[in-house]
Amino acid sequence: MRIGIIGLGSMGQMLVKSFCKSAVISPEHIVVFNRTRAKADALQARFGVAVADSAQAICEQASLIFICTKPLDILPVLEKLTIPREKHIVSVAAGVSISDLESVHAGPVSKVIPTVTSSELHGVSLYTASDRVSSEERSRLFTLLSAIGEVQEVTETNIETATILSSSAPGLIAGILDSFAQAAVRKTPELDIATARTILVETMLGTALLLKNEQLGFDQLIERVATKGGITEEGLRVLAKTLPGGFDELFAMTESKHAALKELVQKQVGKQMDEKE
Numbered sequence: 001m002r003i004g005i006i007g008l009g010s011m012g013q014m015l016v017k018s019f020c021k022s023a024v025i026s027p028e029h030i031v032v033f034n035r036t037r038a039k040a041d042a043l044q045a046r047f048g049v050a051v052a053d054s055a056q057a058i059c060e061q062a063s064l065i066f067i068c069t070k071p072l073d074i075l076p077v078l079e080k081l082t083i084p085r086e087k088h089i090v091s092v093a094a095g096v097s098i099s100d101l102e103s104v105h106a107g108p109v110s111k112v113i114p115t116v117t118s119s120e121l122h123g124v125s126l127y128t129a130s131d132r133v134s135s136e137e138r139s140r141l142f143t144l145l146s147a148i149g150e151v152q153e154v155t156e157t158n159i160e161t162a163t164i165l166s167s168s169a170p171g172l173i174a175g176i177l178d179s180f181a182q183a184a185v186r187k188t189p190e191l192d193i194a195t196a197r198t199i200l201v202e203t204m205l206g207t208a209l210l211l212k213n214e215q216l217g218f219d220q221l222i223e224r225v226a227t228k229g230g231i232t233e234e235g236l237r238v239l240a241k242t243l244p245g246g247f248d249e250l251f252a253m254t255e256s257k258h259a260a261l262k263e264l265v266q267k268q269v270g271k272q273m274d275e276k277e
């Protein structure tokens with residue numbers, strides 16, 4: 001089987017690197033295309049993947065095709081192509097639904113929300129099923145995704161909130177850690193930012209491993225750290241006051257952004273229907 005990847009920004013490059021690193025597929029079975037060719041050539045030089053001259057060539061050379069452009073470029077790119085019916089199209093875009101994809105391809109379509117952390121072969125790829133995908137096609141896709149992390153099948157109703165937890169979270173966590181480190185340095189300027197960063201990154205890694213390997217609940221880890229009457233308890237009290245409201249607002253704002261994006265994609269679907277009539 002040959003897989004194709006159209007769009008080689010953060011996600012397209014991540015998929016190439018992760019698939020090659022995991023060795024789930026050999027590089028010569030990966031064919032890539034990007035609007036700006038230099039990104040494709042760089043991946044070919046580094047990993048030995050094949051480079052196509054056009055997105056149409058990807059449709060002819062690959063049976064499973066990841067489309068990794070920005071959400072508002074997904075449908076316009078796909079509708080210009082002649083895609084053989086049997087090709088399995090996988091969109092990674094937030095805000096583009098299975099039915100949107102079905103409006104531009106008569107064959108099997110899937111929606112996957114990957115995550116940057118898969119380049120470390122950890123993290124969660126979200127998957128939403130389409131009725132048109134056969135069990136063999138689904139299983140081929142799952143084999144690829146489970147080689148670069150875990151796969152969680154979610155409904156389209158749940159995928160937006162889950163996207164924040166799986167795919168936005170690496171950026172959000174980096175933002176939280178940055179704020180944590182900056183506050184430490186404001187409090188104690190002798191502790192430089194690089195040292196604060198090193199301490200936090202190693203601590204975060206150890207925390208994740210403890211939670212995962214010992215199957216601890218968050219409350220169990222908290223109990224292990226926060227000595228009764230000790231220092232951590234004070235910090236937790238502050239977090240309990242300030243974080244819930246902040247996270248509620250974060251989910252409200254990201255939901256609005258998802259809704260705005262979906263509305264724009266729906267306009268593209270409507271326009272394409274009008275042009276067909």
Ligand SMILES: NC(=O)C1=CN([C@@H]2O[C@H](COP(=O)(O)OP(=O)(O)OC[C@H]3O[C@@H](n4cnc5c(N)ncnc54)[C@H](OP(=O)(O)O)[C@@H]3O)[C@@H](O)[C@H]2O)C=CC1
Nearest residue numbers: 007008009010011034035036068069070071092093094167
């Ligand atoms: N970044 C993330 O962590 C996540 C992103 N996603 C989704 O992944 C998708 C891509 O995001 P991201 O990688 O961050 O975006 P980027 O802007 O980094 O990458 C988009 C890529 O698409 C290419 N492109 C645009 N138009 C075409 C075209 N017509 N033909 C071929 N290639 C084209 C661009 O080429 P050029 O080099 O010319 O600009 C660019 O390389 C989005 O839909 C997003 O919702 C999902 C989960 C996580």
Ligand SMILES: O=C(O)[C@@H]1CCC=N1
Nearest residue numbers: 094163164167168169
């Ligand atoms: O921020 C974004 O729009 C993309 C989708 C999820 C993570 N990154």
